[in-house]
Amino acid sequence: MSSYKSFAVIGAGAIGLPIAGALAVAKDVSVVLLSRPGSSAKTVPSSVKVVQVDYNDAAAVAAVFKEHKVDVVLSTITTAASAAQKSLVDAAKLAAVKLFVPSEYGLPTEGYNDGPMGEKNQIAAYLKSSGIPSTRIFVGLFTEYIPWLVDYSNGGKIKVVGNSEAPLSFTSVPDIAGFVAYVLTNLPSSELEDRILRLEGDRSSFNGIATQFKTSIEHVDSITGEAGEIKTSLQRKMNVGAGSTGWDAVKNAEGTGSNAAGSANALWPGHQWKSIKEVHNL
Incomplete structure (x- = not known):
């Protein structure tokens, strides 16, 4: 206690x-x-x-x-x-x-x-x-902020700077x-x-997010508009694997055991973590 x-x-x-x-x-x-x-x-x-x-x-x-x-x-x-x-x-x-x-x-x-x-x-x-x-x-990225990160409101596509297959952690x-x-x-x-x-409420890649949002990936050199620099910087870090809460920046690899993505979820027994689909009513 x-x-x-x-x-x-x-x-x-x-x-x-x-x-x-x-x-x-x-x-x-x-x-x-x-x-x-x-x-x-x-x-x-x-x-x-x-x-x-x-x-x-x-x-x-x-x-x-x-x-x-x-x-x-x-x-x-x-x-x-x-x-x-x-x-x-x-x-x-x-x-x-x-x-x-x-x-x-x-x-x-x-x-x-x-x-x-x-x-x-x-x-x-x-x-x-x-x-x-x-x-x-x-916690990775706030699940609610996915549309913000990928500039979804500007054209209805998932804009990605670089790798769209890297695993990403999201928590509401x-x-x-x-x-x-x-x-x-x-x-x-x-x-x-x-x-x-x-923590890790849900795990996906940008490709997986595009599928869930029923849209397509648009590869871009950078995200433009308000906070575009911040979004671009975040996505570039995510490209190499740092979008996972289990990422070890020293070893450039996913951690295991207590260092794995979502390993702390178990500290809240019985809780049902919100998925990307639930948060965005997909």
């Missing part, structure tokens, strides 16, 4: 709000949601306390953690701001937080040194050097939020501290 009773969720975005909501329905726990000063008001369960604070002010953030006797910090800030997590780690250390769940929720980042994925891996190293136990959670937002809440409120700390948890 978990010993964690108080949680602080950092960020009220696409994954932060669902995680805060999933934690809020757990028994005998408290949840505080931290957002940046001036951010728009969010609709949250009445039991969730919302506090606006400058993430870069470690002392101010630590004061919030101490006030709410926070056991676990869950960072969900965006990839573009992932470097800002260092001040959150400093705040967690000042407040003697028991566990830190850094902002991963994407492709595996272990073994990377450069770019946004390298920054996330560096945060994991910083947590270790700070003496704070951590849990990293790799409700499944991610539910899993996070379940393991943090049910598992003992020994099963969570300094662990990497690899």
Whole structure:
């Protein structure tokens, strides 16, 4: 049984709000949601306390953690701001937080040194050097974001940069939020501290996605339009196998055992993970 009773969720975005909501329905726990000063008001369960604070002010953030006797910090800030997590780690250390769940929720980042994925891996190293136990959670791509990634709304085809056969991991937002809440409120700390948890709600290739969406593949040199650079970069990483949550960037191969894609699914026994077809009503 978990010993964690108080949680602080950092960020009220696409994954932060669902995680805060999933934690809020757990028994005998408290949840505080931290957002940046001036951010728009969010609709949250009445039991969730919302506090606006400058993430870069470690002392101010630590004061919030101490006030709410926070056991676990869950960072969900965006990839573009992932470097800002260092001040959150400093705040967690000042407040003697028991566990830190850094902002991963994407492709595996272990073994990377450069770019946004390298920054996330560096945060994991910083947590270790700070003496704070951590849990990293790799989910692949949010299943809901498939149309966004392949520019589906622009022509109704699956636009692919390079390899359309590489295996890809997808996990839906409700499944991610539910899993996070379940393991943090049910598992003992020994099963969570300094662990990497690899989820996979469904597995497919771009070819398989095209089949499910009843459309065709369009091979392109890059994805254009809004966030085109980000989509292109993601697809290029996926081309080599990094789209699987079991990917080992050091060995350039799929992991096995506890390092395999979806190996952490078993930590939520009896749960039925949402498929691509279910999420998109195909």
